[in-house]
Amino acid sequence: MNVNDEQTMSNESVSAADRQLLQEAATRFAREKIQPLAAELDRSASFPRDLYREMCGLGLFGVTVPQEYGGVGADCRTYAMVMEALAGGYAAVGDYFSLMELVSSLLAQHGTPEQRTNYLAPLLSGERLCAFALTEPQAGSDLAGISTTARRTGTGWVLNGSKLWIQNAPVCDFALVLARIDTPDDPKATGVFIVDADRKGFSRGPAEDKMGQRASQVGALYFDGIELPAHALLGTAGKGLRTMLGALDKGRVGMASLAVGIHQAALDAALEQALARRQFGRPIADFQAIQFMLADMAKDLHASRLLVQDAARRLDHREDASQYCSIAKCFATDAANLHVSNALQVFGGSGYIRGFPIERLFRDARITQIYEGTNQIQRIIIARKLMAGAATPA
Numbered sequence: 001m002n003v004n005d006e007q008t009m010s011n012e013s014v015s016a017a018d019r020q021l022l023q024e025a026a027t028r029f030a031r032e033k034i035q036p037l038a039a040e041l042d043r044s045a046s047f048p049r050d051l052y053r054e055m056c057g058l059g060l061f062g063v064t065v066p067q068e069y070g071g072v073g074a075d076c077r078t079y080a081m082v083m084e085a086l087a088g089g090y091a092a093v094g095d096y097f098s099l100m101e102l103v104s105s106l107l108a109q110h111g112t113p114e115q116r117t118n119y120l121a122p123l124l125s126g127e128r129l130c131a132f133a134l135t136e137p138q139a140g141s142d143l144a145g146i147s148t149t150a151r152r153t154g155t156g157w158v159l160n161g162s163k164l165w166i167q168n169a170p171v172c173d174f175a176l177v178l179a180r181i182d183t184p185d186d187p188k189a190t191g192v193f194i195v196d197a198d199r200k201g202f203s204r205g206p207a208e209d210k211m212g213q214r215a216s217q218v219g220a221l222y223f224d225g226i227e228l229p230a231h232a233l234l235g236t237a238g239k240g241l242r243t244m245l246g247a248l249d250k251g252r253v254g255m256a257s258l259a260v261g262i263h264q265a266a267l268d269a270a271l272e273q274a275l276a277r278r279q280f281g282r283p284i285a286d287f288q289a290i291q292f293m294l295a296d297m298a299k300d301l302h303a304s305r306l307l308v309q310d311a312a313r314r315l316d317h318r319e320d321a322s323q324y325c326s327i328a329k330c331f332a333t334d335a336a337n338l339h340v341s342n343a344l345q346v347f348g349g350s351g352y353i354r355g356f357p358i359e360r361l362f363r364d365a366r367i368t369q370i371y372e373g374t375n376q377i378q379r380i381i382i383a384r385k386l387m388a389g390a391a392t393p394a
């Protein structure tokens, strides 16, 4: 099924039936195509190129990208629901889904017609793979501290620097790169550059040996005097950091829904195990200690899902939603980590043995508290908003 063929959705009006159709398509794909491959992809830590192409063919990428640019034309709530379904199949696929959404939305929103033709269209068709490169060895949470530079020349730019732990770095065909613009007038000026991987001076490190979400490869990117044309700049010169950070609210809703997908998969596995495993002559599900763990898993899962949908709805309504995106990201990823650990407890010793899905879920959940802004940074965003809204004492 090609969801693009079946839907005529617009960003402004997505019906509940439209959302449900897409969610069902994603759930079916996750169950039939992703889940059966998850253990092997985790073991081999390989990029699932065929699966990725199949997802492109289905029209599952670019959920919030307008249809006129080749996307699905749906809203953030739909994006969150599809993300949860895919991540429930295997979290690393959720990573690809999130990256595609970030980069394709930025290209749709800020790209020139030429940039959309050359980068957005081949991205959505699966012809080209992208990366989103902010982090550097000395600049993680503090992105204003980046030292990659873009120097203006008569015809364009020269890019120097490096990026670290960039998803898709080992396989990408192009990257959106945040760089400091080397100008004496404004020391804070930054820009986003579209950098093709076949440019002279572009190189990459090997895939890192990661703890979880192993099929989603990360690595370093190096830029050694890369000459870029003027039209490599995406959006406005000087406002690059703002452009990239603007995309992160939706990214955080995506990470929160990814965590919900992991959380649901852990609850399903724990419930099945609790009913099947017998000790002291009865299923362990008969013991209240186990029932309470399952109940707490279900309770927080429900809360996470509601927070995600609330943050997504605020984004859809163009509200100032940063605080709510941070709340959803923080709550859902903390809850997923707590409850995947409890789900593993329900499995007893077998939960600790590699090869059992719950062991992989435990490893896959951990990074959700770190990337897309650590949960400490999310709490800073929430607290700042609280303090800004509080009355100042006389």
Ligand SMILES: Cc1cc2nc3c(=O)[nH]c(=O)nc-3n(C[C@H](O)[C@H](O)[C@H](O)COP(=O)(O)OP(=O)(O)OC[C@H]3O[C@@H](n4cnc5c(N)ncnc54)[C@H](O)[C@@H]3O)c2cc1C
Binding pocket: 132, 133, 134, 135, 139, 140, 141, 142, 164, 165, 166, 167, 168, 210, 218, 367, 370, 371, 372, 373, 374, 375, 376, 377, 380
């Ligand atoms: C698997 C993986 C995939 C990734 N993918 C990408 C990608 O595709 N693109 C990309 O650009 N980056 C990516 N990253 C990088 C990721 O976004 C950063 O690791 C993250 O933002 C944290 O930065 P850091 O690791 O440098 O930690 P640091 O910023 O050094 O933080 C270390 C610790 O200090 C805390 N801390 C920092 N500042 C404060 C503060 N002001 N107050 C309180 N606590 C603070 C942090 O919360 C953390 O606990 C990825 C990382 C990983 C591991």
